Amino acid sequence: MNFSWPIDGAIIGVYLLATMIAGVWLRRRVRRVEDFLVAGREMNLHLGIASLAATEFGVITCMYAAQGGYTSGFAGALPGICQAVAMLVIGWTGFCVNRLRESEAMTLPELFERRFGKTVRWLSGVVIVLGGLLNMGVFLKIGGQFLCLVTGLSLEHLVLIMTALLVMVVIYTVLGGMLSVLVTDFLQFVVMSVGLLVVTVMILVQVGWGRLVETVQKHHGAAGFEPLAADGLGVSFVVMQVLMGIAATLTWQTVISRVFAAKDAATGRKIFTRTSFFFVCRWFIPGLWGVAALAILGWQPLRELSAGERAALPPAVVQKIEASPVGQPLKLLSAEEKGALPSATRDRLNEASLNAMPRFLGAFLPIGLMGLLIAAMLAADMSTDASYMLGWGSVIYNDILAPFRRRPWPHARAIRWNRCIIALIGVYLFVFGLLYTPEGNVWSYLALTGAIYLSSMSVQLVACCYWPRANSWGALAAIVLGAVVPVLHLASERAPGLWPWFASLSKDQAGILAFAMATAGMVVGSLLKPRDAAPATALM
Amino acid sequence: MKADLHLPWLLLAVAVVGWYSTVTVWVAIKGAADIRDMVKRLDEEQPKDSAARPDDPAAK
Numbered sequence: 001m002n003f004s005w006p007i008d009g010a011i012i013g014v015y016l017l018a019t020m021i022a023g024v025w026l027r028r029r030v031r032r033v034e035d036f037l038v039a040g041r042e043m044n045l046h047l048g049i050a051s052l053a054a055t056e057f058g059v060i061t062c063m064y065a066a067q068g069g070y071t072s073g074f075a076g077a078l079p080g081i082c083q084a085v086a087m088l089v090i091g092w093t094g095f096c097v098n099r100l101r102e103s104e105a106m107t108l109p110e111l112f113e114r115r116f117g118k119t120v121r122w123l124s125g126v127v128i129v130l131g132g133l134l135n136m137g138v139f140l141k142i143g144g145q146f147l148c149l150v151t152g153l154s155l156e157h158l159v160l161i162m163t164a165l166l167v168m169v170v171i172y173t174v175l176g177g178m179l180s181v182l183v184t185d186f187l188q189f190v191v192m193s194v195g196l197l198v199v200t201v202m203i204l205v206q207v208g209w210g211r212l213v214e215t216v217q218k219h220h221g222a223a224g225f226e227p228l229a230a231d232g233l234g235v236s237f238v239v240m241q242v243l244m245g246i247a248a249t250l251t252w253q254t255v256i257s258r259v260f261a262a263k264d265a266a267t268g269r270k271i272f273t274r275t276s277f278f279f280v281c282r283w284f285i286p287g288l289w290g291v292a293a294l295a296i297l298g299w300q301p302l303r304e305l306s307a308g309e310r311a312a313l314p315p316a317v318v319q320k321i322e323a324s325p326v327g328q329p330l331k332l333l334s335a336e337e338k339g340a341l342p343s344a345t346r347d348r349l350n351e352a353s354l355n356a357m358p359r360f361l362g363a364f365l366p367i368g369l370m371g372l373l374i375a376a377m378l379a380a381d382m383s384t385d386a387s388y389m390l391g392w393g394s395v396i397y398n399d400i401l402a403p404f405r406r407r408p409w410p411h412a413r414a415i416r417w418n419r420c421i422i423a424l425i426g427v428y429l430f431v432f433g434l435l436y437t438p439e440g441n442v443w444s445y446l447a448l449t450g451a452i453y454l455s456s457m458s459v460q461l462v463a464c465c466y467w468p469r470a471n472s473w474g475a476l477a478a479i480v481l482g483a484v485v486p487v488l489h490l491a492s493e494r495a496p497g498l499w500p501w502f503a504s505l506s507k508d509q510a511g512i513l514a515f516a517m518a519t520a521g522m523v524v525g526s527l528l529k530p531r532d533a534a535p536a537t538a539l540m
Numbered sequence: 541m542k543a544d545l546h547l548p549w550l551l552l553a554v555a556v557v558g559w560y561s562t563v564t565v566w567v568a569i570k571g572a573a574d575i576r577d578m579v580k581r582l583d584e585e586q587p588k589d590s591a592a593r594p595d596d597p598a599a600k
Contacts, residue, residue: 190567197557281556
């Protein structure tokens, strides 16, 4: 590994010091809970672009997008293209977001209460937090994994790295809330972007476009270029990406919190239109790194195992793993052979495609650039963690705890509660990140856990804004049905015998089913409720 | 492989590097000005009320 503590360590140290100073600098300006949660609604366009881009690109993004490039070639960038188009169209037309910003709400459930009542607000808050926390539960572990692999530190150092990262992020987020997050996001956007661009140009120059194309052709054939080609990503993957792109733009708390924090609705829309192409970059750039990793390292899943673990495998199993298609090390094994593998061995093999990119960069980048890359990735990770903790924390405070606030709380007390919630989310992240390892493709795991709430919240939001007949019965049915499918699917992954039908679905199919169920729930539930009991109010 | 299969991806690669470089410089300059303005406005504002979100329906 080309990591030099004096040179690369100094670059990283300067970045971390600057971030902490910037993050702590604004703490005295937090006077009201609105300052803490939505920066007093004073955010302007360019800061909004920097913040949205920095938030939505973390080490986790880099890892799963690179995994997409490694296992699917250029076609792996499709999710980014779908979300960019969705964001451009939504920002351009103002679909839903105009009404979101004009509502002066701080969270989606707060908006839903005006149309569907207190129960829907509370339940929406619970589902948003459940999906969001499950989603971000893997961030720290994968972030730490990246840093260990790139620097050459052993995975045993993961806990130390995770703790250090988390403590820094929690300190400035707890002290300054959204104000600190916006300023650190800005700094992190600049550092992250410089790092991403320099590494990408270096790969294009040194590995070469021709070699990247040849690699994709050799390992993936036409499917590496065309998502819908035979043996490609498949129709269900593409449909799920379109649905996710629209739903995430409309309802992902960390995305729409930029709309809520914007000076006005027009600024919120401009942030969307002008950041939209970044979502192509956020998939395409790490995707290229993944293809480069495949070009230089090839597909060698057994490299993930220790000598002892390799020696314990029967020769026939070793042969099948070596001959497996890229990203699917266990595909050629029989059920008995899979069952006989120790779970640690299975987990390591499943992570081979995820670990390829950081392994490649660790050997590819020279001293100096390594420091820049790590600073960039730390910037990406910290901005994402901070915004996500604040995003889900704001829903816990604003919506889940709402029934427990009979009188308005003084600002000091409200801010204190928000700070405690964020600190507790930090503890959760640390514990969950250590205990849980997602099966298979990380992006599909994130999409599925996101679908727990994206499906029902996006259906609710559209109905809330544009369907006069929508009411609380429909909203409740959408929440329950939208969450049931992903939750059962996640549970069946851990205990396949429980619900075999759910276990047989792919993550993408389960996600699409969640959207379909949420829509059906909204329509049927709303139509079943007597019309006179459901007057169309607000937002219409 | 059809020879032109990679061309859209090549164009996208050029667009990504070109657009992202430009936006990074543009946002770095303008974003700093936004932070200055935001801090100025926050400093000018005084807290108008002592309780959090009096319009919060949950707080009524």
